[in-house]
Amino acid sequence: MNLSIFFEPLNEDVFAPLNKPRTLGSYISRFESKFPDWRTADIAILGVNETRGRSNDSLQEPSAVEAPARLVRRKLYSLNKGSGRCHIVDLGNLRPGITLDDTYLRLKEIVEVLISHNTIPIIIGGSQDLEYGQYLGYEHLDRVVNMATVDSSVDMTEDTDAAPNKKQLRQILMHEPNYLFSLGQIGYQSYLVEPEVMATLEKLHFEAYRVGEVHSNVHRMEPVVRVADLLTFDISAIRHQDAPAYEPANPFGLTGEEACQLCWYAGLNNNLTSLGIYEYNPELDERELTAMTVATMLWYFIEGFYHRKHETDFNSSHFKKYAVAFANDNPDRMIFYKSNNSEKWWMEVEPLNLANGSRIIPCSYEDYLEATNGEVPNRWILTQARIG
Incomplete structure (x- = not known):
């Protein structure tokens, strides 16, 4: 499949200075003039400049502001490579569809193709509702899947007037065929979640952990992440001091260190085949602190991936x-x-x-x-x- 038709190339002038020895930028093959060979890659980075999900106006045009992934890429490429091998490609930015639903379907197709070739997509997106497109990419597997999401709220409102990024989890639960086996909700804040929503999670026998539970023992979140096939991360789950580029501002939430710890667990997870990080707004990132936080999270995910142990034979001497x-x-x-x-x-x-x-x-x-x-x-x- 020719994936290049879905993507816009990156600006060579922007990223060329980052190709310094030992930095990730010198190891990542990216789409500038030639589309990289993603079929043999371990990980594929893609940006999705789609923010229509932040509004309930279906006629709104895709965001014309700087793509969220650009600043994150600049920070990520400048970080030193960890130990071991590194085979990563950057596919550029996915072209948004004519409608928001079209973007979901494009993202579904990309995720489906990549995971079918054992390449893990890292999605740096706009609004959180894009996780619906990420989830749809698993429909072809003909098996149940497990999902974990890190968010300060639970996006399952029944309000029909709410923006798409406030109800995508309901879309996932209502999708037919239903192939979601488990959902782990990490880092929610009780005062941001309707009691009826929590009652629904309890009725479905899903796991949910308040931000205070993460603070008290982040290591207990490891099994929640380890069971997941896909992980989505709304950066509004991170406190404003460590990641200010989202709105509305939230003074409480995960620390940057805790966010990196969760991404490290995700990288180590043999079952996890896609990661999506959403709701980063570069217009609010005056000092590029959030871009650095997200880039560091991705660094820990990548490093974790190259430390996977592939433990599956429970009858072995191991x-x-x-x-x-x-x-x-x-x-x-x-x-x-x-x-x-x-x-x-x-x-x-x-x-x-x-x-x-x-x-x-x-x-x-x-x-x-x-x-x-x-x-x-x-x-x-x-x-x-x-x-x-």
Whole structure:
């Protein structure tokens, strides 16, 4: 497939000075005069200058301001490359569709093609509703997928007059065919979320973590990210001091360090095949602080990717198996696995209907400790309810 017809090339004069030895810019093959060979790349960066989702006016033209990805690219390219190999391409900026729905479909097609060739798309976009197009790129897999999103709110409002970037999660949940198995909502702030929305997440047996829970122990978010096939990140989840280029301004949220930690977990995740970072507004980034924060997040994702361990054979000698017995509860016992290499944990969840088969899912050491104390971990309960 000729992907180049969907993209606008980058300005050579802007990025050429960044090709210094040992910087990422000198290792990334980008679309300037010649479209890069994405079929053999590990990661493909693409910008999407689409902001119509911030308004409910369907006739609004695509944003004419500087593409969000440009400033992020300048910061990212100037960072020193980490250890190990690096095979990354930059496809340029996706041409927006005539309508917002057209842009979703274009993004779907790009994501679908890239992940089919084992190339991970990193999407640097405008409005958060673009995650709907990112999610659609998984429809062809003919299997259920897991999604994690980092956001200060939960974009599931039923208000028909709301902007598209306030209700794209509802679009995802209502999409047919339905292939979403799990959703992990990270970093939400209770006063920004309608109680009915949280009730819906609870009814669907999805995981949701307040920003305070991330502050208290960011490491407990690792299994939530590790189970995901796709991760989306609304930078409004980051406090204004560390990322001011979004509106309305929010003095509370994740720190820049916590955002980078989550991206590191995403990079390490063997299952994760796409990352989208949205809602960066370059007009509000006077000192380019947000561009630097996002670039550093991407650096940690890339570095994490090149440290993946591909741990999948739970019967191999690389894993220790633990069985925890229960006296009078369901289940009568739980099976845990611990990697000897990474020291990460998984647990096996038995279905209510044995015909559905069990699932081995990521978990934390704290989940194991709960089980040894005679308590069934909440993650086990939610997963069993979804399996049926």
